[in-house]
Amino acid sequence: MEKSKKTNFNAAKEKLDAANQELFKPNEDVVSYSVCKNSQFAIEGFLKGYLNHRGFVTHDEEHLEGLLNRCRALDPKFNKIDMSVIDCKATKIDSRYCSDVDKVSSCFDVADSLDTLLKQMKVI
Numbered sequence: 087m088e089k090s091k092k093t094n095f096n097a098a099k100e101k102l103d104a105a106n107q108e109l110f111k112p113n114e115d116v117v118s119y120s121v122c123k124n125s126q127f128a129i130e131g132f133l134k135g136y137l138n139h140r141g142f143v144t145h146d147e148e149h150l151e152g153l154l155n156r157c158r159a160l161d162p163k164f165n166k167i168d169m170s171v172i173d174c175k176a177t178k179i180d181s182r183y184c185s186d187v188d189k190v191s192s193c194f195d196v197a198d199s200l201d202t203l204l205k206q207m208k209v210i
Contacts, residue, residue: 088138098127099128102194104124105128105194109194116190121193125197128197130153133150134153150169166203167199171193172196
């Protein structure tokens with residue numbers, strides 16, 4: 087379980103960093119697909135890492151909204167995380183929603199908020 091937690095957190099941090107690097111480019115040069123996918127996988131990694139940290143098993147087929155709800159059941163601090171801006175939260179991670187920079191920036195913001203929350207909670 088400890089290995090899964092570290093693996094998920096490390097992967098999430100790498101994906102968040104990759105999305106952040108892409109967002110530093112001028113708007114016309116940003117590859118929205120890259121920001122979107124990296125942000126989605128970062129969100130997934132942070133949520134799965136937290137669940138592993140608390141001793142719970144996670145599964146590949148779980149979607150972001152379900153993972154967040156599991157985290158909220160364990161700690162109400164996760165209620166601060168607003169995934170309403172993510173269109174794919176209730177489905178398997180998908181690229182069809184990764185179209186414009188503003189939309190993917192919102193997805194990045196959710197991933198960044200999770201990173202911040204987990205640091206505040208001293209989980210990572």
